[in-house]
Amino acid sequence: MSTAALSAKAALVRKVGGPFTLEDVDVAPPRDHEVRVKMVATGMCHTDLVARDGFPVPLPIVLGHEGAGVVESVGSGVTTLKAGDHVVLSFNSCAHCPSCDDQQPAYCFNFIPNNFSGVRPADGSSALSQDGAQIGGNFFGQSSFGSYAVAHERNAVKVDPQVPLELLGPLGCGIQTGAGAAVNSVGIKKGQSLAIFGGGAVGLSALMGARAVDAGAVIVIEPNASRGKLALELGATHVINPKETEDVLGRIKELGGGGVTHALDTTGIPAVIAVAVETLLPNGTLGLIGVPPPDAMMPGNLMSMLLRGVGVKCITEGDADPQTFIPRMIGWYKEGKFPFDKLIKKFPFDQINEAAEASEKGDAIKPVLVF
């Protein structure tokens, strides 16, 4: 067990809008139920950029929430992990609320303080400091934009050491969110049909999840031609480019034999959601994953929804329990049914600002920073 602080290279956000600045920070040893992890790679997710650009977190802070690495040391109360274990870091949860008791940690009643407060909720402390001054950490219970990170036993998931850690970080958030939305949240089953609005990292992960459970028709609606092409490679049965197709709704109904059993929106755009809700067959389910404008109201005709018995599910983290869902995705990957590595574009850690720019421009679907 380690008792000394370690020096790490981390990417700090010091002002709203960035940039990320690479600086040395001290990473304290893990407390009772914490683990300190030597980072191998960490994915960049949309939420990192939302937090950089003003979602309320205390500054300066180290963001990053798709970490993958090797456990360096564990706290005295940790029983499930030991030094040397390969882990993927996911979102954190409190372990003692009604949702956590029900194995639904994505809906933890204390999700915000455990993932966005920048501190340990219990006492306002952080594992990160610089010259003795506290630096915001604990972002998604990890702050993995650094060469060492402190996470919690609960959000560090032990993974198969045979699978390259460089690939696995995004399973902790973006890919889990998409695949889980299809498989857990709307519960698509063998032979059922799915329309996915938006072919970014989350939408394409939903596609791969649907394929992994042998869904029938999967239709991806995406204006970017190269993403549409990738969707076909990943097993979409049809891709619709809304820039080239005037009647998207009509086309989906045509392709799905009257409609689809399930639809997922990853765009958060109300006008898109209004179309998505009309694509559903009777008793169909719409899942909403995309982040909407703060003042947006649910669009859709209530009578039309009522007559079809349409269900709407808002989705956080794909309704996943990371401790079971991350190993399940890795199992699919090993069987060749979940080629999520095709979404990844690697960047050296010191090119974090370039990675963010590539993500914003759409040049990288899922940037992964390699240490």
Ligand SMILES: [Zn+2]
């Ligand atoms: Zn909880």
Ligand SMILES: [Zn+2]
């Ligand atoms: Zn994320």
